[in-house]
Amino acid sequence: QSALTQPPxxxxxxxxxxxxxxxxxxxxxxxxxxxxxxQHHPGKPPQLLIFEVNKRPSGVPDRFSGSKSxxxxxxxxxxxxxxxxxxxxxxxxxxxxNWVFGGGTKLTVL
Amino acid sequence: QVQLVQSGPExxxxxxxxxxxxxxxxxxxxxxxxxxVRQAPGQGLEWMGMINPSSNTRSYAQNFxxxxxxxxxxxxxxxxxxxxxxxxxxTAVYYCARQLYDGTGWYYGMDVWGQGTTVTxxx
Numbered sequence: 001q002s003a004l005t006q007p008p009x010x011x012x013x014x015x016x017x018x019x020x021x022x023x024x025x026x027x028x029x030x031x032x033x034x035x036x037x038x039q040h041h042p043g044k045p046p047q048l049l050i051f052e053v054n055k056r057p058s059g060v061p062d063r064f065s066g067s068k069s070x071x072x073x074x075x076x077x078x079x080x081x082x083x084x085x086x087x088x089x090x091x092x093x094x095x096x097x098n099w100v101f102g103g104g105t106k107l108t109v110l
Numbered sequence: 111q112v113q114l115v116q117s118g119p120e121x122x123x124x125x126x127x128x129x130x131x132x133x134x135x136x137x138x139x140x141x142x143x144x145x146x147v148r149q150a151p152g153q154g155l156e157w158m159g160m161i162n163p164s165s166n167t168r169s170y171a172q173n174f175x176x177x178x179x180x181x182x183x184x185x186x187x188x189x190x191x192x193x194x195x196x197x198x199x200x201t202a203v204y205y206c207a208r209q210l211y212d213g214t215g216w217y218y219g220m221d222v223w224g225q226g227t228t229v230t231x232x233x
Contacts, residue, residue, distance in 0.1 A: 003156075045205055045207075046147075046155065046205070046223055048221050051219030091220070093216060098169060100157060101154060103154040
């Protein structure tokens with residue numbers, strides 16, 4: 001199973017919104033509503049931001065939102081803050097008891 | 111408090127094997143799958159496999175077929191990952207994470223992760 005496709009980088013100024021895409025196929029993103037997004041700071045474990053395409057775990061600010069259209073899922077970070085600077089990874093169920101991650105996007109807050 | 115606590119760093123020679131542990135607390139161990147995910151230096155996250163501690167059902171990513179073995183011990187609430195025939199490209203931080211599966215669907219994502227274990231492979 002090939003990794004999901006994410007842009008390697010994204011950026012925005014404080015207060016702005018930025019959207020990160022995650023493109024797969026009908027075998028993964030397009031075929032199941034099991035897309036998650038993680039925030040990853042160096043030296044720390046990934047933190048779950050979004051699960052099942054658009055649901056937020058308790059404690060995750062509503063500045064983070066997820067959506068999906070066809071084979072592409074998206075994470076939108078609104079009201080950018082300095083602490084949002086991190087790597088972001090998408091993940092999808094790929095059927096046949098497999099999961100696949102995206103290559104990751106480095107978000108820079110200008 | 112739900113926690114996944116992983117074993118300490120490992121340094122191995124190429125061709126050797128490594129076994130990592132992921133000890134869990136604070137939840138019903140058999141209700142959640144345990145995933146294993148790694149991140150090589152400068153690379154993204156890579157899903158390796160998962161195990162259902164209730165049934166010992168396992169699934170492995172194609173890249174690791176034949177080299178990866180996942181086990182779980184309900185008495186100690188611990189998952190184990192063994193990777194054999196190590197090569198330099200296996201140098202990475204290895205994570206375990208839990209996810210709820212009720213027999214019909216997956217819920218809540220990989221919501222709690224271990225702190226990670228660094229494995230260094232050199233010749």
